[in-house]
Amino acid sequence: MVEDLDPQSADAGVPAHFGDPMREQRLLETAAGLVDRSNRDVIAVPGEERAGWLHTLTTQHLSDLSANQGSELLVLSPNGHVEQHAFITEDGTTAWLDTEPGAGAGLLKYLEMMRFFTKVEPRDASSELAVLSLVGPGAADLFPDLAAPRVGEVPGPKFAAGSVPPEPTSLYAVREFEGGLARRVPLGVDLLVPRAAKTSIIEKLGVPQAGLWAYEAIRVAARTPRLGWETDHRTIPPEAGLLATGVHLDKGCYRGQETVARVHHLGKPPRRLVLLHFDGVASDHPPAKGTPVELDGRAVGFVGTAVRHHELGLVALAVLKRNVADDARLTVGESAAAIDPA
Numbered sequence: 001m002v003e004d005l006d007p008q009s010a011d012a013g014v015p016a017h018f019g020d021p022m023r024e025q026r027l028l029e030t031a032a033g034l035v036d037r038s039n040r041d042v043i044a045v046p047g048e049e050r051a052g053w054l055h056t057l058t059t060q061h062l063s064d065l066s067a068n069q070g071s072e073l074l075v076l077s078p079n080g081h082v083e084q085h086a087f088i089t090e091d092g093t094t095a096w097l098d099t100e101p102g103a104g105a106g107l108l109k110y111l112e113m114m115r116f117f118t119k120v121e122p123r124d125a126s127s128e129l130a131v132l133s134l135v136g137p138g139a140a141d142l143f144p145d146l147a148a149p150r151v152g153e154v155p156g157p158k159f160a161a162g163s164v165p166p167e168p169t170s171l172y173a174v175r176e177f178e179g180g181l182a183r184r185v186p187l188g189v190d191l192l193v194p195r196a197a198k199t200s201i202i203e204k205l206g207v208p209q210a211g212l213w214a215y216e217a218i219r220v221a222a223r224t225p226r227l228g229w230e231t232d233h234r235t236i237p238p239e240a241g242l243l244a245t246g247v248h249l250d251k252g253c254y255r256g257q258e259t260v261a262r263v264h265h266l267g268k269p270p271r272r273l274v275l276l277h278f279d280g281v282a283s284d285h286p287p288a289k290g291t292p293v294e295l296d297g298r299a300v301g302f303v304g305t306a307v308r309h310h311e312l313g314l315v316a317l318a319v320l321k322r323n324v325a326d327d328a329r330l331t332v333g334e335s336a337a338a339i340d341p342a
Contacts, residue, residue, distance in 0.1 A: 010101055010228070013039040017211035024210035025310040028218045032138030032188070033210035038130035038198060041104025043086070043097040045111065047120030050095050054088070057114055059237065059260070061168050061248035067092030068175055070183045071168035072246040074237060075110060080259025082235045084110070085227040085246060089174055089183050089192060096181065096192060098131050100227045129180060130195040134207060135218060139188030142207070146184040147173040154243045157265045164250040169243075178204075187218065217307040220317050223275055229289055230273060230304035230317050236260065238269040239319060271301065271319050275340040278306075278314040278332065286314055287332050293318050294331045300324050303332060315340075 014036045017024060027033040045054065055062040060073035067090055075084035084107045086099040099107055104126060111122040134142060150171045155164055173184045178201050180193040193201050202209070225231065225240040236259055237247050247260060263269055276293070286306030293301040301320030309315050316332075320339075324330075330337040 011039055011212055013101075015209070015211045017213050018209055021211060021213045021217075021308075022310045024214035025217050027208055028135040028210055028214050029310075030136065032134055032136040032142065032207055033214070034202060034205060034207040035133045035135055035210050035212060035215040036198075036202075037133050037190075037212070037215070038195065039101040040098050040126075040131045041101060041107075042125045042129045042131070042192070043099070043104055043108050043111065043122060044125035044128070045095040045097065045120055045122045046093060047118070049119040051090075053114075053118045053120050054095060056252065056254060057111070059247040059254055059256075060088070061166060061251045062088065064167060065090050065095075068173065069168075070172035070174045070185075071170050073097075074242060074246045075107065076237070076254070076256025076260070078255055080236050080256035080263075081233060082227070082231050082237060082240065082242065085231075085242065087172075087183070087185070087190070089172075089181050091174070091176070091181055096125065096129065098129075098190075098192065103227060126195075128195060129192045130198045132191040132193060132198070132202065133188060133215065134191065134205075135188040135210070135215060140184070142205075143175075143182055143184065143189050146175060146182065146189065149173070149184050149186050151186065151244050155249060159249070161250060164248065166251075169248050170245040187222065187224070213307070216305060217309045220275070220305050220307050220315060221309055221312060223273065223317065225273055225317065226305060230319060232302070232319075235271075235319070236263060236269055238263060239271040239273065241273045268322055270322055272322050273304075274318055274320055275342075276303070276316045276318050276330070276332070276337045277312065277340055278316070279336045279338070287316065287335070291332055293320060293337065295324060295328055300330070 058073040070089040086097040089096045152169045183190045230240050287303045291303040292299040304317040306316035326339050326341040
């Protein structure tokens with residue numbers, strides 16, 4: 001049985017599960033499963049000046065990004081707040097940016113606004129390519145030629161200039177696949193495939209399918225943030241755990257850089273990303289995105305993504321004020337919650 005997500009959901013259009021969400025979670029955690037994430041928006045950026053142009057507009061070091069490489073990037077507001085997050089995949093002629101469902105229009109608008117006389121031609125390519133994700137330890141076995149993803153450690157606040165290499169902080173191996181691209185990422189392998197061939201490629205792969213509910217549970221357990229879920233209009237990159245994957249701290253100017261540099265070198269972000277465990281949940285439904293997290297009746301943060309994990313039970317990624325202690329007795333609605341200190 002295939003169950004689709006609620007049409008009102010931001011993730012509408014892809015399967016929620018295939019009959020047994022918990023079994024699908026175990027599949028993604030112990031072997032390999034295929035998740036349809038074709039609701040993601042895709043932007044194509046061809047043009048001979050694309051690498052340097054994207055380098056100047058985003059938080060990532062992209063000036064030397066070459067064919068068969070991928071990474072992650074952010075677009076910040078002038079005040080350093082996260083406006084966009086995307087994966088970038090370079091094939092030698094085009095940089096492909098895939099982002100959250102519904103976020104592509106805003107990203108494309110910004111890119112078009114910043115074109116000026118640069119030799120680039122950004123366009124909406126969501127009708128051209130669809131994203132599928134092979135998730136689990138067995139995903140790498142299906143693409144043994146793709147090197148393991150590299151995510152650099154965030155340097156200390158007093159790191160020496162030049163100590164960070166002049167390349168993306170996250171570097172993902174890429175190769176051609178079925179008229180599209182395969183990209184090795186921390187959770188497995190993402191496939192950017194021709195949308196018209198999506199069904200036939202799924203059949204050809206022959207990998208058991210899992211729904212987005214299972215994918216989200218694995219993502220939450222891995223503490224991987226998602227734009228619009230673990231971010232709000234005030235989020236700066238270190239609050240959501242996005243420095244290691246999406247921000248290069250030793251590159252030229254970009255919009256919002258002053259805030260990132262100031263917080264990194266002179267202080268700590270006002271909020272942090274945590275994993276919450278729930279107890280005494282009165283409802284079968286996890287708390288909704290944006291539900292306040294309270295301490296002694298005072299709001300100290302918000303829930304991002306809440307899921308039922310096959311081993312951890314009901315858990316959620318949440319963004320809390322930094323001064324909230326790891327052993328604080330928190331509440332979310334009528335439920336008690338505790339921070340996972342790991």
